[in-house]
Amino acid sequence: MEAVALALILVAEPAIVGDPAQGARVYRAECAACHGAEGLAPTALGAKLKASSLRDPAQQLPFDNERLADLIGHGIDGTGMPGFGRDLSVLEIYDLVAWMRQGLPHLADYFPAAGQYLAKPFTLDKPALERISAIVGPLAENETTTMVATLFAPDGALPTEGPEYVPPDPIRLDTLSPKRKLGYVIYVPIAMGGQTQLVGFGLGADLVIKKLTVANGNPKTRAASERELAPFIGEGGRQKLKSALTSRGRASPALTKTMARAYLRAAESAVMYDKDESARHVFDDEPATPKAADAPKAADIKVHR
Numbered sequence: 001m002e003a004v005a006l007a008l009i010l011v012a013e014p015a016i017v018g019d020p021a022q023g024a025r026v027y028r029a030e031c032a033a034c035h036g037a038e039g040l041a042p043t044a045l046g047a048k049l050k051a052s053s054l055r056d057p058a059q060q061l062p063f064d065n066e067r068l069a070d071l072i073g074h075g076i077d078g079t080g081m082p083g084f085g086r087d088l089s090v091l092e093i094y095d096l097v098a099w100m101r102q103g104l105p106h107l108a109d110y111f112p113a114a115g116q117y118l119a120k121p122f123t124l125d126k127p128a129l130e131r132i133s134a135i136v137g138p139l140a141e142n143e144t145t146t147m148v149a150t151l152f153a154p155d156g157a158l159p160t161e162g163p164e165y166v167p168p169d170p171i172r173l174d175t176l177s178p179k180r181k182l183g184y185v186i187y188v189p190i191a192m193g194g195q196t197q198l199v200g201f202g203l204g205a206d207l208v209i210k211k212l213t214v215a216n217g218n219p220k221t222r223a224a225s226e227r228e229l230a231p232f233i234g235e236g237g238r239q240k241l242k243s244a245l246t247s248r249g250r251a252s253p254a255l256t257k258t259m260a261r262a263y264l265r266a267a268e269s270a271v272m273y274d275k276d277e278s279a280r281h282v283f284d285d286e287p288a289t290p291k292a293a294d295a296p297k298a299a300d301i302k303v304h305r
């Protein structure tokens, strides 16, 4: 009887904590052939199959550990991503998950008061592209779609495990009031110190830069890069979408130029989220219609995109 109860508990809460060092070994043997030596850029074979960069926090955002483990076990139907459920044990798969997440910033690092988050890629529309182009020149084709994580204050108590991912179904989305919105986390790759660094922008709901992190497995490189980016914290804001960031002369002109471009890309992606959100809540603030027994309630005629 006790054994059955224990088994049920284990099934309900598979909170397996993997070992990243073990995961690195499994990764080199099973995954590097497609996803590349460090998981940052796919190999030629991987690129042909359209394999993603595994250590990009933006790519990982929509997945919790269980969903990642499930994906590695089953693969992705109709793509070049094979399932590893037969070749690897559950523990080995959780070791891989631990390795993939090692050294990466957590959403709670940007907004410790966040209880829930959404993650969705947005493609910049024509007005956004024109605004950017007028200030820093045109974006390249592969720079126009960006993953946006939007963070919300919790409805009740703050979850102990960090913010909870809200899947994109219309009913759950409706419960996320724009009034609870804390801000956004958006990753943009930039050239910095002779390499490509993935910079995480923590933007407030007012689009001011609240926090900047660098997703780099090397703690020294990460700390040095984050120090270089510090002058940009507090910069930006809705009116800055019409002009470039300045860093008030505290960062090099080259870095200021690079960051101005990256900021506009991040902030305009957040604006794309806002457009989506206001379409969703279009009827929320309308005064209630006079009470006619059969008239549809405002809540029944919300628009979903």
Ligand code: HEC
Pocket (backbone or CB within 6 Å): 027, 030, 031, 032, 033, 034, 035, 046, 049, 050, 051, 052, 054, 059, 060, 068, 071, 072, 076, 079, 080, 081, 082, 084, 096
């Ligand atoms: C034969 C090449 C190949 C191998 C080997 C491979 N993958 Fe993949 N993987 C892919 C491709 C291609 C995709 C992109 C699938 C798609 O189009 O969504 C992918 C996607 C993924 C994703 C989803 C990421 C995202 O954001 O879309 C994860 C996670 C992943 N792979 C993990 C692994 C792990 C862990 C291993 C080793 C156990 C592994 N892969 C081995 C080809 C491969």
